[in-house]
C-alpha cells in the first residue's frame with residue numbers, strides 16, 4: 001500500500017518521470033493517429049490498496065496510452081480545435097502545481113495574473129478597456145454568462161431585478177440571431193429563458209451572415225419591447241461574419257442588448273487583413289471568446305468580456321441577498337458561475353508573454369494561409385468541389401459527384417479518419433452534404449496540409 005507521503009518523498013523523480021511521459025507524447029504527436037475508435041477498456045475497480053503513482057502511471061499507459069488521439073497535433077482539422085503552445089502547456093502545469101484558488105481574496109497574485117492576462121488579450125484583440133473580462137471554461141459558458149447579463153439588462157428595462165425575483169410574470173424574452181452556434185440554445189435552456197426564445201433571422205443569400213435588413217424588420221416588429229441580439233463573428237461552418245457595425249447602429253433605434261459570439265472569430269483582430277471583419281464589435285454589450293481555440297492554450301479556457309460589470313455582479317454575486325450590499329464588481333467570486341476556481345488565466349498569460357503580439361498574429365496568419373492552400377488544392381481538383389470561398393481559417397467543400405448523399409460523405413470521412421492522417425468534420429452547407437476543415441493549431445505547416453491532401457485523394461472512391 002502506498003500513502004501520499006511516500007510518493008511525496010519521491011516527488012522529484014516521479015514528476016521527472018511525468019515530464020518524460022509528456023515529452024514522449026509530444027515527440028510522437030505528428031505521427032499519432034488523429035482518430036481512435038478502439039473500444040474503451042473494461043473499467044478498473046477501485047483498488048482496496050493503492051499501488052502508488054509510478055505503478056498508476058504505468059497502468060494508465062497500458063490501458064490508454066495507444067488510444068489517446070493526436071487531436072492536439074498538426075493535422076487535426078475537425079470542429080475548431082486549437083493546439084497548445086509550449087508556454088501555455090507549461091503555464092497549465094504550473095496552474096495545477098500552485099493550485100491557487102483564483103476566488104480566494106487572500107491570494108492577490110491570482111487576481112492580478114487574471115487581470116493582466118485579460119488586459120493583454122484586450123490589447124491583442126484591440127478592444128478598449130471599457131470591457132472588463134473574466135476567464136471561464138469555454139465559449140459555451142462565456143456565451144451563457146453574456147446571455148445572463150443580457151437577461152438582467154432586459155429585466156432592468158422592464159423595471160425588474162431578475163437576479164432577485166426571477167422572470168416570473170414578465171413577457172417572454174426574445175433572442176434574435178442569424179446563424180447561432182448550438183450552444184446559444186443550451187445557454188438559453190440553462191438560464192430558464194428557454195430554447196424557443198431564439199428566433200432565427202434570415203441570412204444573406206448564399207451566406208451565413210445575418211441579413212441586417214431582416215434583423216431591422218424583426219426589431220421594428222417588436223414595438224419598442226427590449227430584446228437580445230446575438231451577432232456571430234465567425235460562424236463555425238464557413239467563418240462567415242455578421243456586419244456587427246451595421247447591427248450595432250440599430251441600437252440607436254431599437255432597445256436591444258448586443259452579444260457577440262466571437263469564439264474563434266475574435267482572433268481576426270490579430271491580423272490586419274482580417275481585422276475589418278470585426279468592425280463595430282467594440283460597441284457590443286458582451287463578447288465571448290475562446291482561448292482553447294485560436295489562442296492555443298489547453299482546454300478548458302475562454303474569456304467573457306462585458307461593458308456591464310454591475311449587471312454581471314447583480315447576477316453572479318455570491319451573497320444571500322442583494323440588500324447585503326452593493327454588488328462587488330472587483331472579485332471573480334461575484335462575477336462568474338464558479339466560486340472556487342483554478343488559476344485558469346496563467347496559461348494565457350504565459351503564452352502572451354512568451355510570444356507576444358507578433359507570435360500570436362503569426363499563428364492566426366499561418367492558419368489562414370494553410371486554409372487557403374487547402375482551398376486552392378480543392379478548387380483545382382476534379383474530385384472535390386469548394387462550396388464557399390475560403391474565409392479566414394475554414395474550408396467548406398464536398399465530393400465532386402453531382403449530389404453527394406450524407407452516406408457518401410460519411411464513408412469518405414471514415415476512410416480518411418481510418419488513414420489516421422487527418423480529421424475533418426461532416427456538415428451541411430445550405431442543403432448540400434458537406435465537409436469542413438478548420439485550422440487553428442500553431443503546429444500546422446503547409447507540409448501538413450500537403451500530407452492531409454494526399455490522404456484525402458487516397459480516400460476518395
Ligand SMILES: *Cc1c(COP(=O)(O)O)cnc(C)c1O
Pocket residue numbers: 080137138139140141181183234235236261262263264290302
Ligand atoms: C466553439 C464555439 C462555441 C462553443 O465553444 P466551446 O469552447 O466548445 O464551449 C461557440 N460558438 C462558436 C462560434 C464556436 O466556434
